[in-house]
Amino acid sequence: MDDQPRLMHSSHGVGMAGHPGLAQHMQDGTGGADGEGRKQDIGDILQQIMTITDQSLDEAQARKHALNCHRMKPALFNVLCEIKEKTVLSIRGAQEEEPPDAQLMRLDNMLLAEGVSGPEKGGGSAAAAAAAAAAGGAGSDNSAEHSDYRAKLSQIRQIYHTELEKYEQVSEQMACNEFTTHVMNLLREQSRTRPISPKEIERMVSIIHRKFSSIQMQLKQSTCEAVMILRSRFLDARRKRRNFNKQATEILNEYFYSHLSNPYPSEEAKEELAKKCSITVSQVSNWFGNKRIRYKKNIGKFQEEANMYAARTAASATNVSTHGSQANSPSTPNSAGGYSSPCYQSDRRIQ
DNA sequence: TCACATGATTTAGC
């Protein structure tokens, strides 16, 4: 390390058009015939600089050392500083401080909300519950899908953390730091022959870090995409119509045919039916809505079904009376009389 | 593949 001005400094000694630093240096000399000799020197230096990349490493090293010791070095350095001062100004604005990366923040927030990054604590479960709520469905028949969603989310989470760990190992311990150090050393070395400001080195380091962090960004982006796909599939699956199980249909039919004169379950009855059938209250409402309209449209078609439930309910009632107990709702046969001639009246409701 | 069954959604009336 010598005491030469390694890093770029401002040269304000502008005296002549063109390269005042060099001119100054030339003026400092004896001038006259000696000027020709200096021109020759400058030509030599420039030629050496231009051809330095064509030489072997050892040769180039030796040449660099020779250039550093050359008597024209300070003057040349000043010229380079001035040229750089002029050119860098025009690009400085474009490369100055960039705003914080909003996209990375968005990705981080999303991964956190979906329970992929951050503490596990059933984040996926919460997301699945939210998805279920959005789909408007609930009930134990959906729990299989729910756990499937959680399992797949957990898989994504695991892959994400494995990849992130790999990335951190590579970027923190090996490639990134090593590469950054290498570039910094290179720039410091080069700053002996060309003007490089500390800010430029800093900027170069930040460019390297940005490049490495773009890998992390890609990982986060693809993880987000995977979560989105999983979520949309989960929601789509829930939107699909699923027939109620046989037991649920029987419970609903029993209630319907035993209250045929007034097949309008109260809110409490709906809740009870929903509980028994493991479906939602709104599904119970839908079912009764559909059943009423379809029954009314085609009573004949439902006659057999009505008779069957009537017989079943009657048998159940007989059984209960034999044992000295009372039949309990909703299996109680309707008081409007006989299932063989059901009297459906759409506007009469029992609450 | 088709017809029918059935759960969900939409619209309009109250």
Place this chain on the structure above:
DNA sequence: GCTAAATCATGTGA
């Protein structure tokens, strides 16, 4: 907000 009625979309069995 509840319901009837129409309609849509999907499941199911022959």
